Amino acid sequence: xxxxxxxxxxxxxxxxxxxxxxxxxxxxxxxxxxxxxxxxxxxxxxxxxxxxxxxxxxxxxxxxxxxxxxxxxxxxxxxxxxxxxxxxxxxxxxxxxxxxxxxxxxxxxxxxxxxxxxxxxxxxxxxxxxxxxxxxxxxxxxxxxxxxxxxxxxxxxxxxxxxxxxxxxxxxxxxxxxxxxxxxxxxxxxxxxxxxxxxxxxxxxxxxxxxxxxxxxxxxxxxxxxxxxxxxxxxxxxxxxxxxxxxxxxxxxxxxxxxxxxxxxxxxxxxxxxxxxxxxxxxxxxxxxxxxxxxxxxxxxxxxxxxxxxxxxxxxxxxxxxxxxxxxx
Ligand SMILES: [Zn+2]
Numbered sequence: 001x002x003x004x005x006x007x008x009x010x011x012x013x014x015x016x017x018x019x020x021x022x023x024x025x026x027x028x029x030x031x032x033x034x035x036x037x038x039x040x041x042x043x044x045x046x047x048x049x050x051x052x053x054x055x056x057x058x059x060x061x062x063x064x065x066x067x068x069x070x071x072x073x074x075x076x077x078x079x080x081x082x083x084x085x086x087x088x089x090x091x092x093x094x095x096x097x098x099x100x101x102x103x104x105x106x107x108x109x110x111x112x113x114x115x116x117x118x119x120x121x122x123x124x125x126x127x128x129x130x131x132x133x134x135x136x137x138x139x140x141x142x143x144x145x146x147x148x149x150x151x152x153x154x155x156x157x158x159x160x161x162x163x164x165x166x167x168x169x170x171x172x173x174x175x176x177x178x179x180x181x182x183x184x185x186x187x188x189x190x191x192x193x194x195x196x197x198x199x200x201x202x203x204x205x206x207x208x209x210x211x212x213x214x215x216x217x218x219x220x221x222x223x224x225x226x227x228x229x230x231x232x233x234x235x236x237x238x239x240x241x242x243x244x245x246x247x248x249x250x251x252x253x254x255x256x257x258x259x260x261x262x263x264x265x266x267x268x269x270x271x272x273x274x275x276x277x278x279x280x281x282x283x284x285x286x287x288x289x290x291x292x293x294x295x296x297x298x299x300x301x302x303x304x305x306x307x308x309x310x311x312x313x314x315x316x317x318x319x320x321x322x323x324x325x326x327x328x329x
Contacts, residue, residue, distance in 0.1 A: 010116025032164035047145035055130025057101035077108030125180030151205035169316035187262035202270025209294030221253035227269035233309035
């Protein structure tokens with residue numbers, strides 16, 4: 001077959017102009033998609049009992065780290081800054097146990113075509129609560145399927161999508177943060193080492209597996225009024241059938257409760273997308289946060305909407321305004 005194809009291409013190249021023959025080759029290119037099969041694979045792997053609830057500093061989270069690394073490698077991402085591999089490893093003291101823990105953020109890079117020094121972060125935390133034995137409770141593994149295996153699934157799916165698409169003018173950092181549940185440890189560490197002026201936007205994904213109170217095909221964004229990031233997304237989603245709303249749970253102070261905050265404190269327009277009705281969600285931080293409670297279609301459609309909604313930022317056409325925080329609020 002290979003030989004016949006080659007003869008055919010050569011023939012076409014001879015008969016038609018150069019431009020037309022290159023179109024023949026182009027049509028063989030892989031199409032960038034975000035599909036439910038891939039979503040399911042990432043989600044079920046990360047939220048499996050085998051990962052033991054992915055608690056920071058345990059063998060369970062190490063399995064998740066390896067899976068993310070292998071996916072970054074398969075997708076073809078490069079390493080960040082001076083790092084020799086995808087791991088940004090560091091040691092910190094966990095305040096609740098007073099133990100010293102060594103852990104890693106997992107970072108993959110897709111270098112920008114024309115604006116290499118303008119960086120967009122796509123992130124989610126891959127840690128969760130681990131195993132907790134409570135009396136009378138049969139299931140002791142806190143799988144964190146929604147929190148935040150769903151978000152990491154989004155990071156992996158978006159990495160593959162943008163890598164295949166190959167149209168990112170800006171550099172994209174795909175980051176799986178560690179230690180979020182212990183107090184935004186991984187993202188705070190990451191933030192300490194950066195020149196924030198180079199960071200154009202932060203796209204953080206948290207709990208994107210349940211149908212929101214606004215109905216199907218919707219998500220909400222934390223800190224919506226703090227920059228025009230959300231408005232850019234809304235503009236890009238016009239006609240898509242998917243809508244983005246400002247975070248309706250103001251009293252929960254969610255803007256400061258996920259990893260987006262670590263970059264936002266440095267002025268980066270960094271926000272969190274979510275779909276979960278957090279005010280009534282029974283599975284939040286419970287052993288019952290399992291894949292069976294999630295809607296694969298919601299996750300897939302949300303990741304697709306994030307891709308479409310953020311594309312003009314990734315492509316360098318739109319630049320969101322900086323976040324201004326008044327006295328840390
Ligand atoms: Zn979370």
